[in-house]
Amino acid sequence: MSAFAADELVAETVDRLLLDLCSPDVVEHAEAEGWVPDLWHAFSESGFPWVSLPDTAGGSGGTLGDAAAILHAIGRYAAPVPVAETGMLAGWLLAGAGLAIPGGPATVAVGLSLEGARLVGDATVAWAARSERIVALVQDGATWKVASVPASAVSITRGANLAGEPRDLVRFEVASGAFDLAAAADGVDADALLQRGALSRVVMSAGALRAMTQITVDYTNERKQFGKTIAGFQAVQQFLVNTAQCSVRVNMAAERATRALAAGEPGITIAAAKVLTDAAVAEGTRAAHQAHGAMGVTREYPLHQLSRRLWAWRHEYGTASMWRRRLGTAAHRAGAEGLFQLVTG
Amino acid sequence: MIEFEYSELTPSERALQAEVREFLDRVLPPGSYHPALGFQAEKDPEFSRKLGAQGYLGMSLPKQYGGHERSAVDRFVVTEELLRRGAPVGHHWVADRQSGPVIAKFGTEAQKQRFIPGIAAGELSFCIGMSEPDSGSDLASVATKATRDGDGWVLEGRKIWTTFAHLNDWAIVLCRSTPVAELTDKRQGMSQFIVDLTSPGLTATPIPFIDGTSDFCEVELDHVFVPDELVLGSIGQGWAQNTSELAYERGGPDRWLSSYTLLAELLRLHEQQPLPDRIADVLGEALANYWVLHSLSLSVARSIDSGGAPAVESSLVKEMGTRFEQDVVTAVNAVVDEAPNMADTSTFSRLLISATLTNPSFTIRGGTNEVLRSVAAKGLQPSGGKR
Incomplete structure (x- = not known):
């Protein structure tokens, strides 16, 4: 479970819901479709996708920490639901712009532009085919605007990431009048969206790494070789400790970055967290898979549901090399004497 | 968990x-x-x-x-x-x-x-008197003997890796006060003594360190008398006391900041000029890690203040913190074009040379990483299916 300064009840309820509805079998069967109707329905009923969006804008209320606790649980259970997209990303853009938040899933598209009054461009969009609205942040002269497009107005080619989560290829050639357009809220620009998106991936990865540590510990405490459980071997313990360290680093980073963004001062926190996540995914999945032996690379055992998601999410919302470069630039700006202030915040 | x-x-x-x-x-x-x-x-x-x-x-x-x-x-x-x-x-x-x-x-x-x-x-x-020539990670095997003598104890044996023993005032020395042959568990029968480093019979000899410094010592205890008033805690409780002492050595900022000054000096060299990408990458990677290690280490300190005993957590932090300290040294070396020259006394060069030569010790001192992993693994228990 995660802390994230979340409402304990939200964290407990979402955990129970996923325990009931999102077993490894469900995740496995969802992959062909990229969708579990019961799961979305249950999330939707409880209002989870819209947590952190104000009630007045059609959201469920609650804090960003509450939303992060939900995303963390989605990471732990490898749950195929577009909650980050619907609430923290698309919903946030819509609410800020005063546009309607749809009752069904929504998602975001990055890299589109306005050509006159038309919305154009190609984008890979998470869960596009399952969404009611696709929301984009576009530049209109010197201002940022939010475009809300009905999914029926675009052409969608199905695609999927390494984990079988829908990542559809979408062509936008949308005439004015076929989509809504409104000025984005103050401070909302492409970078703010990128940071939020990156944070959503960090938090889900924190959940997945936490679960990966746990199932690796569980497995190595059951599996016997040479007459004893393999968790008793120092060589295996090394992998358990490595996996746990990766989880611990990313979980701490996710929580610190979430709080910083909630306080309106993300600073370097999301960049740092994304860089740490990338390294932890490489080190953690390698250690967890090694500890599992051949069982870990079968589709019959759920480790792959976590590792494939971790490998997929690291490409989204900025690669580690981009964020690392940014951090280096921030260090340079701070100078040798100011560097430690970035560390302590 | x-x-x-x-x-x-x-x-x-x-x-x-x-x-x-x-x-x-x-x-x-x-x-x-x-x-x-x-x-x-x-x-x-x-x-x-x-x-x-x-x-x-x-x-x-x-x-x-x-x-x-x-x-x-x-x-x-x-x-x-x-x-x-x-x-x-x-x-x-x-x-x-x-x-x-x-x-x-x-x-x-x-x-x-x-x-x-x-x-x-x-x-x-003070000095730490734990390790011996034949007793490193396996501390329960210490052979320095404490024998009852009048109203005190006589110590015989050798301690090693004792930083500043030739200059410091005191050492807390872990000894065997009951022979192993009389015990069922060799972790029993150990005791700690506060030893005056100027005692007759005590000789501290510097051991030249890999970087040419000589702060590291070997301490010979040849019939060194320690009066009863300098027995630390209880006779026979040395193992438990020593274990609790080790907790102070782990999880703190000393376990992830050892190469910080080197990184800061690398940054200082580039302060007044455009930052090359490869330097930015080294700085960025290190900054991310310092940033999270600060939070993890703070969490350990906070846990101690709330009455917790984060032995497992501190071992986990020390194990990754010390590896990271070494990674920084490797990363900085990878972007330095000029081979370090011993004649160069600039701050950066001095730190780079010292860090390059001494960083293997980062993952050894205060408990090798292999031992720390065993300690940390004890905190990793099956969940009963929960995620």
Whole structure:
């Protein structure tokens, strides 16, 4: 479970819901479709996708920490639901712009532009085919605007990431009048969206790494070789400790970055967290898979549901090399004497 | 399961941080000293006395003996500021970090009155007397013998890797006081003694270190008499006491800041010019790790203040923190075009040479990483299916 300064009840309820509805079998069967109707329905009923969006804008209320606790649980259970997209990303853009938040899933598209009054461009969009609205942040002269497009107005080619989560290829050639357009809220620009998106991936990865540590510990405490459980071997313990360290680093980073963004001062926190996540995914999945032996690379055992998601999410919302470069630039700006202030915040 | 509860500095801890920064800017301005690699720092008794006078030593120790009864987090704040500047903490380091706390915890009233005031003042220096030539990670195998003799004990044996033994005042020495043959468990029958390093029969001989320094010593104990009043805690309880002493050695900022000054100096070299991408990448990767290790280490200190015993968590932090310290040295070397030259006495070059030569010790001192992983693995237990 995660802390994230979340409402304990939200964290407990979402955990129970996923325990009931999102077993490894469900995740496995969802992959062909990229969708579990019961799961979305249950999330939707409880209002989870819209947590952190104000009630007045059609959201469920609650804090960003509450939303992060939900995303963390989605990471732990490898749950195929577009909650980050619907609430923290698309919903946030819509609410800020005063546009309607749809009752069904929504998602975001990055890299589109306005050509006159038309919305154009190609984008890979998470869960596009399952969404009611696709929301984009576009530049209109010197201002940022939010475009809300009905999914029926675009052409969608199905695609999927390494984990079988829908990542559809979408062509936008949308005439004015076929989509809504409104000025984005103050401070909302492409970078703010990128940071939020990156944070959503960090938090889900924190959940997945936490679960990966746990199932690796569980497995190595059951599996016997040479007459004893393999968790008793120092060589295996090394992998358990490595996996746990990766989880611990990313979980701490996710929580610190979430709080910083909630306080309106993300600073370097999301960049740092994304860089740490990338390294932890490489080190953690390698250690967890090694500890599992051949069982870990079968589709019959759920480790792959976590590792494939971790490998997929690291490409989204900025690669580690981009964020690392940014951090280096921030260090340079701070100078040798100011560097430690970035560390302590 | 292992838990690191998120924590932030409170306003009063922030105020302490600002106060320490202001104090160190004043007494230790950049350029006035040779920055060290973390706690591998030179002895500067005058600087230690200044810290003591300011109330920055013996912070967790009882007030009645000159300590300050401040929290582990307060000490964390002070330690971070000292280490990230590479301050000369060598004189008081061991006394402040572990000898003072174990004496406060296990010592007699007379021992507390005798030692804690000097430790808190930055005057008394201590050594760690654990390792022996044939006893490293397997500490229960220590062979230094303590034999009852009148109203005291006689110590016979050898201790090793004893930093500053030739210069310091005291050492807390772990000995075998009951022969293993008389015991069912070799962790029994051990005792700790507070040993005067000027005792007759005690010889401290420096062992040349890989970088040419000679702060590291071997200590020979040839019939060294220790009076009863310098037995630490209870005879026979040495293993448990020693284990609790080790907890002070792990999880703190000294386990991830050792190469910080090297990185900061690399940045300083590029301050007034455009930053090459490859340097930005090294700085960025390191910054991300310092940023999270700060939070993890703070979480450990906070847990201690709430009465927790984060032995597993501190081992986990020390294990990854020390590996990271080495990674920084590797990464910096990878972007230095000119081979380090021993004749170059610039701060950066001096730190690079010292860090390159000594960084293998980072993952050995205070418990090898292999031992730490065994400790940490104990905290990783099956969940019963929960995620």
